[in-house]
Amino acid sequence: MQYGDRLKKLRERKKMSQQQLADELNINRSTYARYELSNTQPDFEILKTIADFFDVSTDYILGHETSEENKLDYYKNKIATDFPDIDLMFKDMESLTAQEMKEVYEYIKFKMSQKK
Incomplete structure (x- = not known):
């Protein structure tokens, strides 16, 4: 499973739209959408912010930890x-x-x- 798939799954568990999550992260929705598509990678600060928001580790998002x-x-x-x-x-x-x-x-x- 790619990091984008994990991000999408985490977002859907919280029943949030991409726009709602992008607003929480203070980024554009299109930027976040590219993360979910695994077209682009979040920088370290955004990755940490996403992990903190979902209460998971950055390793989990990157596929290095059991869910x-x-x-x-x-x-x-x-x-x-x-x-x-x-x-x-x-x-x-x-x-x-x-x-x-x-x-x-x-x-x-x-x-x-x-x-x-």
């Missing part, structure tokens, strides 16, 4: 696999971040180890 979504799926699957007797209501946990889901996993693992 938050993949991490979240990883921990959901790990909990379901490692602890099949635990009836978790994942629907109630949909709002958790990958970091929070990791903490849930580690807590369950800790509590299970106390029983042994």
Whole structure:
């Protein structure tokens, strides 16, 4: 996945138009559109501003880091696999971040180890 695809996905998750995001970044919409098309690359300052706005790392945007979504799926699957007797209501946990889901996993693992 190219950085432009990641930018588009992040923007769409926030239900923002290109114009709205461009306004937030204080750049032209056409400039931002070229970022999403991977026709041009944002400079370091804009890249950092975009990463901060979406609360992701610049490495994620550039494709050097596993996405938050993949991490979240990883921990959901790990909990379901490692602890099949635990009836978790994942629907109630949909709002958790990958970091929070990791903490849930580690807590369950800790509590299970106390029983042994």
